[in-house]
Amino acid sequence: MSAPASSGSKFPRNMRGVLGGWARVSHANFERWLYLMHRLTGLVVGLYLIAHLAETSDIVPAYLSGDENIWNNLMQSLYTPEAHAGLLIIAAFAVYHGLNGVRLFLAASGVGVGRPIRPEWPYAPVSLRSFQRSLGWLFIAVTLILTAYAFYELFVVTHFV
């Protein structure tokens, strides 16, 4: 019997497809793109949460010292087109991640993935021709609409009016 590829472990390590797995999109279908975007948006919004907790904690010294300017000055420094461009991306990513999460929740619950059928040519999976795919497009459209609203609040109201 041949020895495992990596000594010391019971099973050979199989790292194929682990690194760069999500970014491998040469034959990606629609759902695979949604998955890639779900991962990317989740990572970015999750990291933003950490920064947001640090940023909002500045209100504590403002409250304790009675100096409202500690907070107001920080907010003033963040009322820039650059910071608002960042917030616009966060808003778009958060909306996309939330709505696509609903699609995933429904699919995991068996909703919108179609009924099983006999495998017949051309063997297109029912789940990829069902309601969940329409839902994917619908949620992309809603994401674009809500991002347009975020643009209105962050740029039109704040910088242009």
Add this chain to the structure above:
Amino acid sequence: MVRESTLMWIQYITGLGILVLGALHFASLTFLVQGGYPNALSYANVVYDRYEDPLWAAALEAFLALLSYHVFNGFRVLLLELNQGSGWTKAVNVTMALAAIAAFLYGTRTILVFHLGGAI
């Protein structure tokens, strides 16, 4: 030990809660506040209208609790895909659980300081 399937169901449930409370959070920064977004983040609006209001504070606290689980469990899933092995799995599980608790406690301090007279 909690099963992975249970952790993922909690991930979905917390995600649905975040969707509702996140919508409320965005609304409280835009059309629910007088003057819209440019006025939403002034000290007066943030502290007197939201942090000091028990209902808003409770909603923020619930939002923070759901996010702490959802974000760090999400990071945990991403990190577990990067490597294999029981040592790595244990290290990632423990680190992400501690990070979630730390983020929750740090955010809680910001929300509750106004209700405890600056005691924390």
